Amino acid sequence: SQQGEEDPQALSIQEGENATMNCSYKTSINNLQWYRQNSGRGLVHLILIRSNEREKHSGRLRVTLDTSKKSSSLLITASRAADTASYFCATRLTGGGNKLTFGTGTQLKVEL
């Protein structure tokens, strides 16, 4: 079964609105990462948050991590049409070496 589950599976918003997507995971992690995938392309790393961090920012991205609830959220502020993509969380498990386990993804559509 998947380590990470994203919610919602799909999200449609208007340009300028904020987009929030959530990730839940099952076991203890070392860090959690978010990746973006444009249609027909490979994944691109967005941001990493470590297990001892609660919040991290990068440009219009804000990531939170709640290890007690085993969940993370990705907030994209002031969304643009170019943000249309699938977003995946990925976890590096404690003692899991250098492997990443990916969630099922959220498809974000930002409409003009």
Next chain:
Amino acid sequence: NAGVTQTPKFRVLKTGQSMTLLCAQDMNHEYMYWYRQDPGMGLRLIHYSVGEGTTAKGEVPDGYNVSRLKKQNFLLGLESAAPSQTSVYFCASSWGEKLFFGSGTQLSVL
């Protein structure tokens, strides 16, 4: 700077045929990975390598073999393709904690 390059980009096989997917990276990364992506399943790790000459099984290794004879290359082989192996295959490499991905190979097994 090409990053991670996958060949071929598209391939159609008949059941029982064999093929090899090639992944090449020019970033001198130690770690390399093969994932498959299926609708609704996210990415699942097939095999990975922590350095030249090493390979290890991931989450879904059955039906696949890999080799890492050179640091920059990671090959994924299908000895006898099955329709269940129809998928998009992604190679990735890393040195630190974040992965760099290729653009994928779309494989259909009829």
